[in-house]
Amino acid sequence: xxxxxxxxxxxxxxxxxxxxxxxxxxxxxxxxxxxxxxxxxxxxxxxxxxxxxxxxxxxxxxxxxxxxxxxxxxxxxxxxxxxxxxxxxxxxxxxxxxxxxxxxxxxxxxxxxxxxxxxxxxxxxxxxxxxxxxxxxxxxxxxxxxxxxxxxxxxxxxxxxxxxxxxxxxxxxxxxxxxxxxxxxxxxxxxxxxxxxxxxxxxxxxxxxxxxxxxxxxxxxxxxxxxxxxxxxxxxxxxxxxxxxxxxxxxxxxxxxxxxxxxxxxxxxxxxxxxxxxxxxxx
Amino acid sequence: xxxxxxxxxxxxxxxxxxxxxxxxxxxxxxxxxxxxxxxxxxxxxxxxxxxxxxxxxxxxxxxxxxxxxxxxxxxxxxxxxxxxxxxxxxxxxxxxxxxxxxxxxxxxxxxxxxxxxxxxxxxxxxxxxxxxxxxxxxxxxxxxxxxxxxxxxxxxxxxxxxxxxxxxxxxxxxxxxxxxxxxxxxxxxxxxxxxxxxxxxxxxxxxxxxxxxxxxxxxxxxxxxxxxxxxxxxxxxxxxxxx
Numbered sequence: 001x002x003x004x005x006x007x008x009x010x011x012x013x014x015x016x017x018x019x020x021x022x023x024x025x026x027x028x029x030x031x032x033x034x035x036x037x038x039x040x041x042x043x044x045x046x047x048x049x050x051x052x053x054x055x056x057x058x059x060x061x062x063x064x065x066x067x068x069x070x071x072x073x074x075x076x077x078x079x080x081x082x083x084x085x086x087x088x089x090x091x092x093x094x095x096x097x098x099x100x101x102x103x104x105x106x107x108x109x110x111x112x113x114x115x116x117x118x119x120x121x122x123x124x125x126x127x128x129x130x131x132x133x134x135x136x137x138x139x140x141x142x143x144x145x146x147x148x149x150x151x152x153x154x155x156x157x158x159x160x161x162x163x164x165x166x167x168x169x170x171x172x173x174x175x176x177x178x179x180x181x182x183x184x185x186x187x188x189x190x191x192x193x194x195x196x197x198x199x200x201x202x203x204x205x206x207x208x209x210x211x212x213x214x215x216x217x218x219x220x221x222x223x224x225x226x227x228x229x230x231x232x233x234x235x236x237x238x239x240x241x242x243x244x245x246x247x248x249x250x251x252x253x254x255x256x257x258x259x260x261x262x263x264x265x266x267x268x269x270x271x272x273x274x275x276x277x278x279x280x281x282x283x
Numbered sequence: 284x285x286x287x288x289x290x291x292x293x294x295x296x297x298x299x300x301x302x303x304x305x306x307x308x309x310x311x312x313x314x315x316x317x318x319x320x321x322x323x324x325x326x327x328x329x330x331x332x333x334x335x336x337x338x339x340x341x342x343x344x345x346x347x348x349x350x351x352x353x354x355x356x357x358x359x360x361x362x363x364x365x366x367x368x369x370x371x372x373x374x375x376x377x378x379x380x381x382x383x384x385x386x387x388x389x390x391x392x393x394x395x396x397x398x399x400x401x402x403x404x405x406x407x408x409x410x411x412x413x414x415x416x417x418x419x420x421x422x423x424x425x426x427x428x429x430x431x432x433x434x435x436x437x438x439x440x441x442x443x444x445x446x447x448x449x450x451x452x453x454x455x456x457x458x459x460x461x462x463x464x465x466x467x468x469x470x471x472x473x474x475x476x477x478x479x480x481x482x483x484x485x486x487x488x489x490x491x492x493x494x495x496x497x498x499x500x501x502x503x504x505x506x507x508x509x510x511x512x513x514x515x516x517x518x519x520x521x522x523x524x525x526x
Contacts, residue, residue, distance in 0.1 A: 125294045126346075126382050129287045170347045171287070174381050208380040210347055 037169055038088050038158045039074040041276060047072065047239075047266075057241050064246045065239065065266075068281040072266055073274040082214025082265075083173045083180075083222075085272040086234075088158050089263035090227050091141065092274075095150045097261055100142060106230060107138040113225050116182035130175035133168060180221045181207045190224075191217060214272065219265075223252045231260035237275055239268045288345055289315065292385075299386050307389050309339070316341040319355070320389045324434060325397040329424035330358070333432025337392060338368070339385060349379035350388055357431040359424040361401040361410035370395075371405035467505070471495065474507040486522050494521040 044066040051058040073088075075081045094102045117127045137157050144150045160168035181204045184191045188200045194217045195203035206212050214222075223234050231254050238248040247266075266275040292315050299309050311318040318339040324330025336355040342348045352375055354368035362371045374383065374391045404410035413420040428434035470478050471492035477500075481491040495502075498517045500510070 122382050123298075125291060125298075126384070129291065170344070174347065178382070205380075208382060209378050210349075210381065211377055 036074075036159050037076040038084060038155065038274075040155075041071040041073055044069050044072050044275070055241065058239070060245050061239055061247055065237070065275075068277060069237070069264070069266075069275040070278045071276040073276075075271075075273050077271050079211045079213055080170075080173045080177075082219065082272040083176050084158065084169070085265050085274050086214070086219065086222050086227075086263065087172060087176050088154065089265065089274050090230075090232060091137075091154050092151065093232055093261035093263055094230065095141065095147060095154060098147055102230065102260075103138060103142050106226075107135070107142065109226060109229065110134055110138065113179055113183065116179055116186060119186070120178075120182050127175070127178060130171045130178065133171035134175050137172065176222065177212075178208065179225060180218045183221050183225050184217070191221065194220075213270065220252065227263065228252075228255040230254075231258055233259050233262045235262050235264045237264065237266045239266060288341070288343075291346065292316065292341060295384050295386065298384075302386070305386070305390065307386055307393075309385065309389075316345075318385070320352075320385065322389050322393045324428060324432060325393055328397050329421045329437075330360075330396045330428045330432065331434060333428040333434035335392075335396075335432055337389060341385075346381040346383075349375045349383075350385055351375075352388060352392065357427060358396075359409055359420070359427040360396060361399050361404045361406055361413050362395055363405055363409075365406050365409055369405060371403060470505075472502045472505060473500065474503065474505055476507050477510060481518065481522065484519075490522060491518075494518045497521050 044062070048059070048062040048066055051062050073085075075085045075088075091103075091106070094106055114131055117131065118124075137154075140153050140157070141150050144153050157172070158169050184195075184200060184207075185204050191203075192198045192200055203217070207218060219234065219236075227234060233254045234252040236250050236252075238250065240248075242248055262277075264275045264277060266273040296309055296311070296315065296318075299307055306323045307320065308322075309318045309320045318341070320337040320339050321334055322337075324333035324335060334356070335358060338353050338355050340351040342351060352370060354363050354370065357365065357368070359365060363369070370392065372391060372395055375388060399413060401410035401413045409420070412423070425434070425437045429436050466475070469488065469492075473492065473495055478488060478491050478495070481494075482488050486494075495518065498514060498521060500514060500518070501508075
């Protein structure tokens with residue numbers, strides 16, 4: 001029994017060390033809000049408090065941020081934060097709209113873009129589990145009848161750490177990551193002017209590694225593929241040292257005139273969280 | 284969800300077993316998350332003919348984390364520790380992608396043996412030798428391949444001694460051929476010594492060759508022979524501008 005206890009301790013320690021290493025690699029300090037991959041909605045006052053003794057530019061901007069955006073969700077910064085924020089944010093907005101048909105349409109949209117995986121020539125044994133993870137989640141959300149329960153199911157799926165691992169949510173995020181990469185590869189003309197040295201190949205091989213973060217090119221691709229047609233807009237709030245008293249806001253317009261909802265992502269250099277506007281906030 | 288990992292591993296293993304072109308093998312005991320893989324040393328390298336065994340552990344987070352691999356077979360290579368078999372290869376760390384497989388990782392290792400990268404070494408001593416004494420590197424790598432990986436012993440000076448040495452020999456051979464061609468062109472196919480006998484008298488070599496042509500000297504396939512005096516006189520006369 002002593003051995004078992006010892007091994008367990010070793011495992012825990014190594015897992016902790018691993019997480020510490022991931023955080024170090026993410027190049028940022030992740031406050032221990034609640035240890036989740038996607039946190040509950042938290043007051044943006046917490047962000048302001050983070051900078052209480054920090055840079056004055058951040059103090060001013062975070063103070064103003066909380067006036068217009070009351071809440072945020074802390075997204076785990078493990079290299080997947082941008083993908084995690086976008087994917088969670090998209091489904092959350094669709095659920096909040098309260099129309100089951102929007103979820104069904106999103107499932108159809110995913111199944112259409114899954115053709116990218118088939119056409120990539122990569123053996124289906126590699127990606128079928130990722131496709132299945134997305135289908136399983138959307139089926140669950142569709143079959144769940146109440147908004148609150150759907151949100152709970154979404155929250156659980158994205159925080160799934162089955163078997164000491166977050167494999168389920170990793171499958172979801174890897175699905176999104178490869179859809180983005182293959183979408184860019186199939187549409188080089190649309191993206192080549194925005195990637196380093198105009199090299200789609202180099203950009204995508206990097207995007208397909210486990211440590212590549214989402215950037216504006218991949219966010220744009222995700223939007224073009226999955227949210228624009230759904231009438232969902234993306235807005236990014238840039239919190240950095242640039243001139244001004246407020247975060248810099250940038251919107252990706254949807255393809256349809258009618259905007260049904262907005263995914264608001266809070267960007268700090270190297271990291272994405274989700275933010276939620278106050279009802280009376282200017283849009 | 285851990286069953287997905289097991290399912291994928293079983294498929295990957297089946298895929299390797301059904302491929303008899305790449306000569307990649309994997310085997311395992313009860314635990315399919317701990318395997319032994321093997322591949323052949325690439326042709327044209329000091330590792331040719333050797334069989335390299337790799338210890339493979341599939342981490343809990345596979346395929347979102349790379350398989351953990353190390354050489355069981357001792358190998359003399361700058362990107363592999365000569366002591367522990369630890370490997371320095373970006374594919375197995377930061378450049379790992381979940382679309383890669385155990386098989387593609389083994390193929391990457393095989394390819395690493397053909398493309399040593401001494402500027403990003405795992406083993407500094409080996410890297411230093413490759414950079415400073417490539418012939419010795421090839422010799423030691425081949426010796427280790429023979430001793431640990433079962434490669435046939437290389438007969439130095441006859442068969443290939445390794446990538447570096449072989450390429451140097453190719454280069455030497457090539458320049459010898461070039462020299463030969465150049466010489467033949469310069470001496471017009473005549474024997475060097477026979478031409479040089481006249482050159483040493485103070486005539487330009489090209490003019491001597493032209494004179495040989497004019498008089499119609501037998502080149503004898505480039506071999507030396509005793510030239511008849513009459514011919515020698517004709518050549519001299521030609522060279523001196525006499526009619």
